[in-house]
Amino acid sequence: MIRLEPRAAPSKLMATLSPLIAILLTLIAGALLFAALGQNPWRALRVYFLSPFDDAYMRAEVLVKAVPLALMGAGLAVCFRANVWNIGAAGQFTLGAIGAGAAALFIPAESPFAMLAVPLIAGALCGMAWAAVPAALRTRLGVNEILVSLMLTYVAALLLDWLVRGPWRNPRGFGFPQTNAFPDWAHAPILVEGTRLHVGAFLAVAAALGLGLMMSRTLRGLRLRVTGGAPRAARFAGFSAAGDVWFALLLSGGLAGLAGALEATSTVGRLQPEIGAQAGFTAIIVAFLGRLNPIGALLGALVLAVSAIGGENAQILLNLPKNVAGVFQGMLLFFLLACDALINYRPRLVARRRA
Amino acid sequence: MILRRSLLIGAAALAMASGAPAAFAEEPLKIGFIYVGPIGDFGWSYQHDQGRLALEKEFGDRVQTTYVESVPEGPDAERVLRQLATSGHKLIFATSFGFMDATAKVAKAFPDVKFEHATGYTRADNLATYSGRFEEGRYILGVIAGKTTQSGKIGYIGAFPIPEVLRGVNAFTLGLQSVNPEATVSVVWANTWYDPGKEADAARAVIAQGADVIAQHTDSPAPLQAAENSGTVKAFGQASDMIKFAPTAQLTAIVDDWAPYYIGRVQAVLDGTWESQDHWGGLAAGDVHMAPYTNMPDEVKALAEETQAKIASGELNIFSGPISDRDGTERVAAGEALDDAAQLEMNWFVKGVQGDLPD
Numbered sequence: 001m002i003r004l005e006p007r008a009a010p011s012k013l014m015a016t017l018s019p020l021i022a023i024l025l026t027l028i029a030g031a032l033l034f035a036a037l038g039q040n041p042w043r044a045l046r047v048y049f050l051s052p053f054d055d056a057y058m059r060a061e062v063l064v065k066a067v068p069l070a071l072m073g074a075g076l077a078v079c080f081r082a083n084v085w086n087i088g089a090a091g092q093f094t095l096g097a098i099g100a101g102a103a104a105l106f107i108p109a110e111s112p113f114a115m116l117a118v119p120l121i122a123g124a125l126c127g128m129a130w131a132a133v134p135a136a137l138r139t140r141l142g143v144n145e146i147l148v149s150l151m152l153t154y155v156a157a158l159l160l161d162w163l164v165r166g167p168w169r170n171p172r173g174f175g176f177p178q179t180n181a182f183p184d185w186a187h188a189p190i191l192v193e194g195t196r197l198h199v200g201a202f203l204a205v206a207a208a209l210g211l212g213l214m215m216s217r218t219l220r221g222l223r224l225r226v227t228g229g230a231p232r233a234a235r236f237a238g239f240s241a242a243g244d245v246w247f248a249l250l251l252s253g254g255l256a257g258l259a260g261a262l263e264a265t266s267t268v269g270r271l272q273p274e275i276g277a278q279a280g281f282t283a284i285i286v287a288f289l290g291r292l293n294p295i296g297a298l299l300g301a302l303v304l305a306v307s308a309i310g311g312e313n314a315q316i317l318l319n320l321p322k323n324v325a326g327v328f329q330g331m332l333l334f335f336l337l338a339c340d341a342l343i344n345y346r347p348r349l350v351a352r353r354r355a
Numbered sequence: 356m357i358l359r360r361s362l363l364i365g366a367a368a369l370a371m372a373s374g375a376p377a378a379f380a381e382e383p384l385k386i387g388f389i390y391v392g393p394i395g396d397f398g399w400s401y402q403h404d405q406g407r408l409a410l411e412k413e414f415g416d417r418v419q420t421t422y423v424e425s426v427p428e429g430p431d432a433e434r435v436l437r438q439l440a441t442s443g444h445k446l447i448f449a450t451s452f453g454f455m456d457a458t459a460k461v462a463k464a465f466p467d468v469k470f471e472h473a474t475g476y477t478r479a480d481n482l483a484t485y486s487g488r489f490e491e492g493r494y495i496l497g498v499i500a501g502k503t504t505q506s507g508k509i510g511y512i513g514a515f516p517i518p519e520v521l522r523g524v525n526a527f528t529l530g531l532q533s534v535n536p537e538a539t540v541s542v543v544w545a546n547t548w549y550d551p552g553k554e555a556d557a558a559r560a561v562i563a564q565g566a567d568v569i570a571q572h573t574d575s576p577a578p579l580q581a582a583e584n585s586g587t588v589k590a591f592g593q594a595s596d597m598i599k600f601a602p603t604a605q606l607t608a609i610v611d612d613w614a615p616y617y618i619g620r621v622q623a624v625l626d627g628t629w630e631s632q633d634h635w636g637g638l639a640a641g642d643v644h645m646a647p648y649t650n651m652p653d654e655v656k657a658l659a660e661e662t663q664a665k666i667a668s669g670e671l672n673i674f675s676g677p678i679s680d681r682d683g684t685e686r687v688a689a690g691e692a693l694d695d696a697a698q699l700e701m702n703w704f705v706k707g708v709q710g711d712l713p714d
Binding site: 055057058061064065161165174175176177181196263267268269270272273274275276278309312313315316317319321322 | 387393421422423424425426427428429430431433434435437438439441442452453456476515516517518519546699700702
């Protein structure tokens with residue numbers, strides 16, 4: 001059987017090259033997959049990786065798709081680094097959209113608060129409030145935050161569903177589950193005319209860079225890394241584990257809430273049952289692709305955005321079913337994580353022992 | 356229905372024969388579909404994809420179809436629609452209500468591409484809407500239920516209290532009471548379109564309350580299977596013929612058949628006669644048809660067939676007055692029928708329906 005053993009000194013060069021090797025391996029395996037399906041491999045690979053850059057609209061769409069992934073991925077990277085497992089970013093995202101929706105739908109246009117910052121802040125606060133539940137239960141009662149944050153995702157989805165089918169439903173919408181469209185002041189400004197690229201792109205870059213600096217340059221960052229990596233050492237150093245749990249969950253919840261508020265005020269423009277909360281689960285992969293580094297999450301978000309859009313284009317241009325896109329994305333992630341594993345560990349054949 | 360179909364096929368054959376040289380010289384018409392679910396859901400998206408396959412069969416080389424499946428009704432839809440338009444698709448079917456805003460936006464940006472949106476209400480010069488009068492089928496189910504029930508209690512599993520579902524409940528109840536005035540309908544909201552576990556629970560609950568016929572307006576075969584397992588309760592399939600899930604319990608099923616509409620619209624584009632419209636077809640147009648009538652006595656089957664023929668011919672309008680809601684308010688006067696606008700906004704129950712109705 002094969003056993004993985006830790007390497008004494010992982011190679012710095014290989015660590016840097018690992019994502020490139022992974023992408024190369026994906027290209028080779030992908031070419032084989034497409035050839036097996038009777039496609040021209042070059043054309044198929046071109047559609048997957050390059051068609052999302054074909055024109056200005058598609059390039060903007062890569063960023064539009066990446067914004068919520070990057071915001072949530074950066075927050076989750078910090079959270080996971082602190083060994084706090086917030087699996088419920090999708091729920092915090094939904095609450096963010098609800099908070100933004102409440103502000104957008106109920107603040108009258110003539111009010112001094114009728115400006116975009118208000119729904120965005122409301123969304124971030126609602127996301128934090130949703131994340132505060134697993135934080136409180138974990139620090140007070142020792143309840144596992146994975147379960148609580150995940151379960152609250154479903155509660156959030158049902159809450160949104162109830163609001164858009166019940167009290168917040170558009171009275172002139174023929175009974176369909178939607179609120180009114182948000183007023184003009186509650187729409188995120190478009191950065192490039194003719195595309196959907198909105199100001200959220202700046203916020204995502206700022207959040208990733210800010211968190212990157214925080215992790216590497218501040219005492220808070222050091223504490224989170226020590227708490228996550230060596231909890232006993234953190235206790236000896238007098239760091240409050242409860243404080244770090246609260247910080248990690250509120251930070252990632254707030255960013256997820258902001259992502260939800262941005263999606264509601266930009267691409268969707270109203271509340272409805274489906275607002276793209278699935279990105280909260282994809283963001284977990286983004287955080288790991290970025291090696292739990294907030295700036296890496298920015299790149300991870302771009303990679304996943306390209307592969308998602310490439311997958312849609314493959315359905316349209318090559319008539320490939322959606323499942324093939326899923327297989328292809330799975331290969332990309334598999335090779336990325338496998339390369340990382342082999343940098344830190346070495347496989348060794350060992351004789352099977354008899355029990 | 357048969358007449359209309361053969362006319363369509365005749366027209367297509369004529370066009371093929373007369374325009375054959377031109378047709379081969381021209382590029383095929385590219386037609387795009389976006390589905391909210393996977394094509395393998397055996398319900399809503401599956402039936403739309405059957406319509407797409409019917410187009411390929413009907414028009415052969417003259418069309419080229421593309422589909423994108425499992426597109427969430429959120430931020431991604433607009434990009435997918437736009438990409439379909441950019442890549443040369445000239446006729447695009449958006450097959451779920453939640454694609455409405457995105458379709459309207461993209462239609463505005465691509466005035467020379469024609470869009471068709473299922474079940475919505477936003478239209479434009481290049482954006483048509485279409486849906487099916489499935490409630491015509493539900494009236495027939497009501498007639499069958501009225502002749503089948505012993506206990507006089509019918510259980511009805513509804514997805515959500517929206518006008519589409521309320522129309523179905525009312526049509527069913529009116530059909531039921533046309534043959535069995537004392538029978539009542541208990542509506543249970545499953546609050547989901549597709550969740551076999553919840554749907555089965557709801558079915559078992561109404562059976563426990565004494566219902567011996569179950570109707571459903573949710574998409575999975577689970578209520579039907581619950582009826583099958585009970586051994587005595589009868590039920591109806593939804594959206595497609597589900598007889599294989601309940602060989603002894605299914606009485607019939609309402610089948611959504613999009614093929615006639617899709618073929619007609621593609622033909623219109625090929626002929627250059629396509630115009631934006633709001634199509635709402637039922638039994639007469641062939642958009643809705645009934646699965647074989649099974650597990651019932653011959654006289655009930657004959658009555659069901661007679662009712663179906665009367666609705667299809669226009670002799671019977673299912674929402675003709677007098678109709679009162681369950682609070683006693685008159686909704687349709689004698690000698691009149693409910694117009695389409697009032698049907699689209701329906702938010703009341705007819706007499707004989709039990710169950711919650713949120714405001």
